[in-house]
Amino acid sequence: MSLKVFVLIVLVLLPFGDALSRDDFPPHFLFGASASAYQVEGAAKEDGRKPSIWDTFAHAGNANRYTGNADIACDQYHKYKEDVQLMAKMGLDAYRFSISWSRLIPDGKGSINPKGLQYYNKLINELISQGIQAHVTLVHWDLPQALEDEYEGWMSRRIVKDFIAYADVCFREFGDRVKYWTTVNEGNVFAIGGYDAGFVPPQRCSPFSTQSLIYNCSGGNSSTEPYLDRQHGFIGFNLLTYGFFPLTNTSEDISAAKRAQDFYLGWFLNPFTFGEYPDIMKKNVGSRLPLFSKSESNLVKDSIDFLGINYYVSFYVKDNPGSLQIKDRDYMVDMGVELQPVFENGTTTDQFPIVPWTLHGLLDSLRNTYGNMPIYIHENGQQTHWNSSLEDWSRVKCLHDYIGSIPNILRNGVNVRGYFVWSFLDVFELLAGYESSFGLHYIDLNDPTLRRQPKLSAVWYSNFLNGRIMDPMITMEVQKKNPSVVLSTFVSNNPILQKVQLKANNSC
Ligand code: NOJ
Numbered sequence: 001m002s003l004k005v006f007v008l009i010v011l012v013l014l015p016f017g018d019a020l021s022r023d024d025f026p027p028h029f030l031f032g033a034s035a036s037a038y039q040v041e042g043a044a045k046e047d048g049r050k051p052s053i054w055d056t057f058a059h060a061g062n063a064n065r066y067t068g069n070a071d072i073a074c075d076q077y078h079k080y081k082e083d084v085q086l087m088a089k090m091g092l093d094a095y096r097f098s099i100s101w102s103r104l105i106p107d108g109k110g111s112i113n114p115k116g117l118q119y120y121n122k123l124i125n126e127l128i129s130q131g132i133q134a135h136v137t138l139v140h141w142d143l144p145q146a147l148e149d150e151y152e153g154w155m156s157r158r159i160v161k162d163f164i165a166y167a168d169v170c171f172r173e174f175g176d177r178v179k180y181w182t183t184v185n186e187g188n189v190f191a192i193g194g195y196d197a198g199f200v201p202p203q204r205c206s207p208f209s210t211q212s213l214i215y216n217c218s219g220g221n222s223s224t225e226p227y228l229d230r231q232h233g234f235i236g237f238n239l240l241t242y243g244f245f246p247l248t249n250t251s252e253d254i255s256a257a258k259r260a261q262d263f264y265l266g267w268f269l270n271p272f273t274f275g276e277y278p279d280i281m282k283k284n285v286g287s288r289l290p291l292f293s294k295s296e297s298n299l300v301k302d303s304i305d306f307l308g309i310n311y312y313v314s315f316y317v318k319d320n321p322g323s324l325q326i327k328d329r330d331y332m333v334d335m336g337v338e339l340q341p342v343f344e345n346g347t348t349t350d351q352f353p354i355v356p357w358t359l360h361g362l363l364d365s366l367r368n369t370y371g372n373m374p375i376y377i378h379e380n381g382q383q384t385h386w387n388s389s390l391e392d393w394s395r396v397k398c399l400h401d402y403i404g405s406i407p408n409i410l411r412n413g414v415n416v417r418g419y420f421v422w423s424f425l426d427v428f429e430l431l432a433g434y435e436s437s438f439g440l441h442y443i444d445l446n447d448p449t450l451r452r453q454p455k456l457s458a459v460w461y462s463n464f465l466n467g468r469i470m471d472p473m474i475t476m477e478v479q480k481k482n483p484s485v486v487l488s489t490f491v492s493n494n495p496i497l498q499k500v501q502l503k504a505n506n507s508c
Helices: 003-017 053-059 076-090 114-129 145-151 158-174 187-195 209-213 220-231 251-274 279-288 294-300 321-325 356-370 393-411 456-465 470-481 488-493 495-507
Strands: 030-034 094-098 133-139 180-184 234-246 306-319 337-341 375-379 416-422 441-443 452-454
Touching (some): 030 133, 030 456, 053 145, 076 114, 076 452, 076 456, 094 416, 114 133, 114 158, 133 158, 145 158, 158 180, 187 234, 234 356, 251 279, 251 294, 251 306, 251 337, 251 356, 306 356, 356 393, 393 456, 452 456
Parallel strands (some): 030 094, 030 416, 094 133, 133 180, 180 234, 234 306
Antiparallel strands (some): 441 452
């Protein structure tokens, strides 16, 4: 073989050699996409649904931070069939969604709404019939307003009884088909946002708020375990996670990074693993931190079957001992740290930097601290503006790079079981309304049909899920459709695409 032919063959094969493929993952590794009830369903006042605290918050103006509400949103309540078909066409293994408590049990307790029951049965059945697993969250922050009005919701221990009754209905009615349950989405952000900083409902600003998040499940296990035994389901908890890395390698910054992780994640994961809050929380928060009784500690310890993590950004951490001198302290001050986002060259302020080593670092650290519990990456994705281009290269790059980092994480022995993109559609964003979007599919809100329009990221994800080798394929497809497309930053940041580009240029 002449040298020229050999070089040509290498050039043709090279781009595919290190490209990402589904075969890089174990066969049972799940790929899915996520959404939550309030953010996609719409039909807010239909068929007996009553308001949740999010309806109230949105109709009161979203704390003046953005406009809009999710009365209609993506109208998944009426379009669920179409959406599930789209999921199936894309090749999703699983759909992570939440149940609207106030659609199923409109007053939060008492009678079940038959139409609500029917809707979730239809959605779950449709998913199952298309071979898609249902991963269900019970509370994606949207507590029934009736319970907030009656006893201040999660502030009262009366919530325990009503939450158990609600969970009981869900397990009983859907547990034959749903095997993965998450009790609370982003429990940490819900507590900080709702009860410390007050930027999400129920908008309380009490430093004592963490009490409301300890649910005494004394009746809970006896209610759920019989179903678990019969149904072989798994119950987990979800946290918004960040990777925390010391800004410098001084011992002060190293322990500050550990402290930040203990506050953000250990706050929940220490009780779940060891039955106690982290020592540093006990020390810095002092008597303001409620302690677990022996029986509460036993109930909480080992009570999750898996951890769901939402992962978007990471921080460098600098020690800030001065903050502990402040007299009136809240959660953020109690940490005694300064956080600086981990950036990547060329990151714009409204998009998340794409730094897969931080996900790897976080997962290694969770494994080293809490053992090798099963982890589902429940959310990951990229933020763009709602009406920005369908050619969402930054999202493609985000998915490619984070998904591409997982095989190595698995080889390192971390027990990651699945990956879900946030979000399947452009949804009503809880912190930004319709101003920002994370979706694989765009919806033009002025189009009365609310047609789902696949973005490039949807095409990319679908190609990947269907076993196509990724980067070169997507490049060629896009170029075929639109020869003038500028592959700009994605190409310049991506060695595989650079090779393809080089090859294309050379061949002209
Ligand atoms: C966090 C929440 O779970 C979800 O509701 C939100 O829309 C996304 N992540 C994006 O911020």
